[in-house]
Amino acid sequence: MANSRPSTIKEDALDSLRLCQRDSENVIETLTSVTLDFIDYNVDPSRIKQMESAMLTQALVSSRVERYIEALEMVKNDILQEQEQFNPASRFNEYLRDVESLSEEDMKSHPIYLKYMGQLQTMREEVGVYSAKDGNNEGFTILTNQRAFICPITQVTIKQPVKNRKCGHNYEESAVREMIRFKHRDNKRVRCPHVGCEHEDMHDSDLEPDRVLQHLIEQSEQKK
Template sequence: MSLSAVHGTLSSLKSCQADIGTGMDIVTDVAMDLAEAQDAEGNSGIKEMEAMLLECARLDREINYFVDIVQQVTAEVTTQQPEAMFSLSAKVKEQFTERTARISDRDLQSHPKVAAFKDSIKNSLNQANQESAENMEELDEDIAVTQSQVNFTCPLTQVEMVNPVKNKKCNHHYDEGAILGLIKTKHSQKKKCRCPVVGCGNGDVKESDLIPDQVLRRKIQSQKRQGTRT
């Protein structure tokens, strides 16, 4: 197998990884629906959804490890004799087995989408309990829309967010693509990324600080559906 074929396979794996991420978002949405239902079957279903999400997190981690190992091994091969290609498969298998054996439950629980899942379910349960206890009526639509326009706007793009993420340090929200782009730009300039929200004192926004906010994403999607029906 040529190195170009190996790199093509890695690209396919990365595409699969994106699909896994989308699947994890769908699982979270289903679990949130169950949490809002507030029944015994819902609680059982949430546990099943969490187990499914952890399996996806493991697969995502394994793909990361595999891609990383193959890239390292092939980089070494290109500087050696062509005969070294024959030992490529064995070397990758050995290192991959070693690294995946060290994946712990803590590693999976710390996966960004698993952390977002738990945060989303907690918020959904709290919201459902609050609505049940207070027997709240629906808010006035004009007020709800006004609040949504403020809360759903990315401070970077100044347009409605598509994939909102929350900064766990300062609790501000941004669109995922916009903030990751800013972080990358600042790092290329050897600078720290300051939170773009006016008046925020957080002067070092890191990718590891960002957590997908599935609750907010659902609210944005809900508003879009309401706008379409209107």
């Protein structure tokens, strides 16, 4: 390692951090899926609290990794831009001077945690509504309104649901992205295909995976 060029060392470090970032995203996905299962099957609330605490910890890890990546990228850019020599390690530490002060309490306002808690709230509402309809206290059974699972584009059950951040409607991911690409190719605006929706300017960036709907669809399929 001592003979490696600094640029190579930095690239190796960045590659390792990006790999760590992907691993963190997988952990977040797993924590979310497990917690949704816990809510679905009416597991002891203390277990759900443990999962929420674990998500705070993971959000902190993810936040720090993001900061490390940003700091390395900035040092890399400084090396290319600045004429005068400087100590890369000192500059790196300077960019990270406040990162150790981050705490799990700070993570309660982090987008990762806020999104996670939003998904849990949505799941609680869905389970509460549909369990009441089914007269079942063991958690969600089968949605009485199967239209919630039907893509307005394909008219079949959604397999990979995405939600429109702007209007809240759901679609089959491949179908809606193809629709957006097709319309934008002809320089046309894209209207949400849900009947009655007034959102008239859809973009790929408006879409995000809907873990709650994915979970409900999977559970419904298992219970058929």
